[in-house]
Amino acid sequence: MPSSALHVARTGLEAQDARMRVIANNLANVGTTGFKRDRANFATLAYQDARVAGAQSSNETTYATGLNLGTGVGIQSTTRIETQGTLETTGNTLDLALDGDGYFQVQLPGGQLGYTRAGNFTRSSEGQLVTTQGYIVQPPITIPEGTTSISISDDGTVSASVAGQTDAAQLGQITVASFANPGGLQAAADNFMLETGASGQAQIGIAGENGRGHIKQGMLEGSNVNIVEELVDMIETQRAYEINSKMISAVDEMLRNANQTL
Structure with a gap:
């Protein structure tokens, strides 16, 4: 029995360590x-199952309750919380935020598509709309030389005023990707998500239609991490870790006494 309790306590330590890593990553971002x-x-x-409920306790009766001894806890999964972050005004023309569901599409090295909520875009030397890593936003938008101002509407339509032209030139439209199960997207580096079998295929459409969010120019979406909630979770995790550590010490003491006695 003591060795079984020791195993349970150790699984508790491992689980709380994993939880602390998740909390630390949230706070870091x-x-x-x-x-x-x-x-x-x-x-x-x-x-x-030392005794199963419903098993025969005598020729005429059955056990009303069982005797079930747990073997501990394990981390099952991590769930990404998709709530909207605060929209922060930056005044930067090429900063874009999604007010609602969906993701911007970006072509990653090798041709794979990545999906992101981080709309801190910029202009490449060739005039293309790109991420800070130089990855091209999809569908491609090329900003001509001599552009004096850029306007991006809520539905993603990109227009530019070019020196020497009286009318604004329409450069294209930024579309938004949505997923049946966004929680199934695989997290990758640099704020990107990757499509998986669990997420379903990307459904590409116009911003503001079919549940997709609107595009807000000159704004960025902040992290949805609530520092107070994370700190409360951290304290709770620390307490759980301490309790499991004390349990291990207590079981070790029981085993030591048993060995000395025997």
Whole structure:
């Protein structure tokens, strides 16, 4: 029994360590544009059924309750919380935020598409709308030389005033990707998400239609991390870690006494 209790306590330590890593990552990204906080999900490990409820207790009766001994806890998954972050006005013409659901599309090296809520875009030397890493926003938007101002409407239509031209030139339209299960997207580096079988295929459409968010020019979406909530979770995790550590010490003491006695 003591060795079984020791195993349970150790699984508790491992689970709380994983939870602390999730909390630490959330706090580390509190200032990351478009970041969505994660939550650790746990599940009980297999139970040892010493006595099954409903089994015969005599020729005429059955046990009303069983005797089930748990073997600990393990981390089951992490869930990304997709709530909207605060929209912050930057005044930068090429900063874009999504007010609502959806993702911007970006072509990653190798041709794979990445999806992001971070709309801190810029203009490349060739005039293309790109991320800070130089990845091209999809569909491609090329800003001509001599552009004096750029206007991006809520539906993603990009127009530019060019020196020497009286009418504004329409450069294209930024579309928005949505997913049946955005929680199934795979997190990657540099604020990008990747499509998976769990997320379903990207559904590309116009911003503001079919549940997609509107595009807001001159704004960025902040992280949805709530510092107070994360600190409360951190304190709770620390307490749980301490309790499991004390349990290990207590079980070690029981085993030491048993060995000395025997």
